[in-house]
Amino acid sequence: MVTKNQIKLVVSLKQKKYRSQHGLFVVEGQKTVNELLQCGLKPYKLFVDDSHNPHDFAGFELVSKTLLKQMSSLANPSGVLGVFYIPDPKKMEESDWIVALDAIRDPGNLGTIIRLCDWFGVKHLVCSEDTVDCYNPKVLQATMGSIARVNMMYTNLQNFLGKTKLPVYGTFMDGEPVYDKKLPLGGILVMGNEANGISNEISGFITERISIPQFGEATAESLNVATATAILLNEIRR
Amino acid sequence: MVTKNQIKLVVSLKQKKYRSQHGLFVVEGQKTVNELLQCGLKPYKLFVDDSHNPHDFAGFELVSKTLLKQMSSLANPSGVLGVFYIPDPKKMEESDWIVALDAIRDPGNLGTIIRLCDWFGVKHLVCSEDTVDCYNPKVLQATMGSIARVNMMYTNLQNFLGKTKLPVYGTFMDGEPVYDKKLPLGGILVMGNEANGISNEISGFITERISIPQFGEATAESLNVATATAILLNEIRR
Known part of the structure; x- marks a missing residue:
């Protein structure tokens, strides 16, 4: 039986404060829940609503559709919801490429970037403390399970960049075209805020200023940070 | 004075049916409205609310904040709203690259792709008839004015691809890695639906099957269509 307190706990996890306090987060959808389980993330509680066949969901707690809807962040809940322990960050290996985010605010952008890191085999994603929380339901919806395969770390980005021995790349309008650069096998790629780009505090740590060339008439103002x-990342890996 | 019928008209333009019927669409925000005017798009009516200085808005009709909010599609209207005539499609030049979309459904994805065409100097974007309407307010929000610089055409994609003399590229999981391909100076790049990729009806017209290589463990299922x-496009232009 699911208790009132458990429902209250799950609902509270929509807020970052309670996710941090309890060390738990929520994902929805059979596919994503299964992917996280397969990746070895530790479940706290798994719920399935009574529109599903309970035999297909060993280890899940059966709840009514109404109860699951109450716990869900979605307008149309899929009927499968998992509460997982937030994994401990893994030790950072300073070889290969690392992506660092300076104040990314849009959950969809962060979700897409996590998925891109997964696709391009980037193991570590370092986020400034004012980057949107990666366990935000909207971020998780955009990551499609990639969250389980990319090591997330929230930290003071200035301290982190101050200590690294890797070259630090950042995109600026007046940077050198990335096509002309010989990119090394390891480095840090810093991506800046949607509206303001890389902040003044961070730009001092950038050792390589690069740009993505624009074609045709120079009119489109900028590319979205996820694109x-x-x-x-494609330039780095190709 | 703005009349009740005018307000009704503007509100009706949130629906594709009425946009097609009247040949009009709505954009919001001072920057985007100005960009469209600069690109030579013909305005039907321009509105600004009374929180702005009317001297900065010659040719705009001054309306109350309440009225503008009524016309707006946004939760927080910017106070500047333009109604424009939908431009006639320009004659397609079959040189250079053309992007073709097969049933893209997400307004944010279409908006991002329009912005990418603008950035990479792709002049023509051909959409299947079941692709989301490019004058949908959510698409326009994502394009940031690029809509005025990319020639949009909605058509029967099978007919279009059946007639072209350009090579037709499409992405498939089992396609040849794009890095190994020598890309020509002109072609058609077909991008498929978010959930199903390129449809069976269209795949017969693809002459070059390509793929974006995945790195690390093969786990992330697919890339978002906009990324x-x-x-x-970067591979094509670099």
Whole structure:
């Protein structure tokens, strides 16, 4: 039986404060829940509503559709909801490429960037403390399970960049075209805020200023940060 | 004075049916409205609310904040709203690259792809008839004025691809890695639906099957269609 307190707990996890306090987060959808289980993330509680066949959901607690809807963040809940323990960050290996985010605010952008790191085999994603929380339901919806395969770390980005021995790349309008650069096998790629780009505090740590060339008439003002990340990770790996 | 019928008209333009019927669409925000005017798009009516200085808005009709909110599609209207005539499609030049979309449904994805075409100097974007309407308010919000610089055409994609003399590229999981391909100076890049990829009806017209290589463990299932478009346009132009 699911208790009132458990429902209250799950609902509270929509807020970052309670996710941090309890060390728990919520994902929805059979596919994503299964992916997280397969990746070895530790479940706290798994729920399935009574529109599903309970035999297909060993280890899940059966709840009514109404109860599951109460716990869900979605307008149309899928009927499968998992509460997982937030994993401990893994030790950072300073070889290969690392992506660092400076104040990314849009959950969809962060979700897409996590998925891109997964696609391009980038193991570590370092986020400034004012980057949107990666366990935000809207971020998780956009990551499609990639959250389980990319090591997330929230930290003071200035301290982190101050200590690294890797070259630090950042995108600026007046940077050198990325096509002309010989990119090394390891480095840090810093992506800046949606509206303001890389902040003044961080830009001092950038050792390599790069840009994505624009074609045709120079009119489109900028690329969305997630599409720019896609292009740069492709340049790094190709 | 703005009449009741005018307000009714503007509100009706949130629906595709009425946009087609009247040949009009709505954009919001001072920057986007100005960009469209600069690009030579013909305005039908321009509105500004009384929180702005009317001297900065010659040719705009002054309305109350309440009225503008009534016309707006946004939760927080910016106070500047333009109604524009839908431009006639320009004659397609079959040189250079053309992007073709097969049933893209998400307004944010279409908006991002329009912005990418603008950035990479792709002049023509051909959409299947079941692709989301490019004058949908959510698409326009994502395009940031690029809509005025990319020639949009909605058509029967099978007919279009059946007639072209350009090579037709499409992304498939089992396609040849795009890095190994020598890309020509002109072609058609077909991008498929978010859930199903390129449809069976369209795949017969693809002459070059390509893929974006995945790195690390093969786990992330697929890239979002907008990020995949970003990577492929970059490959085409670099």
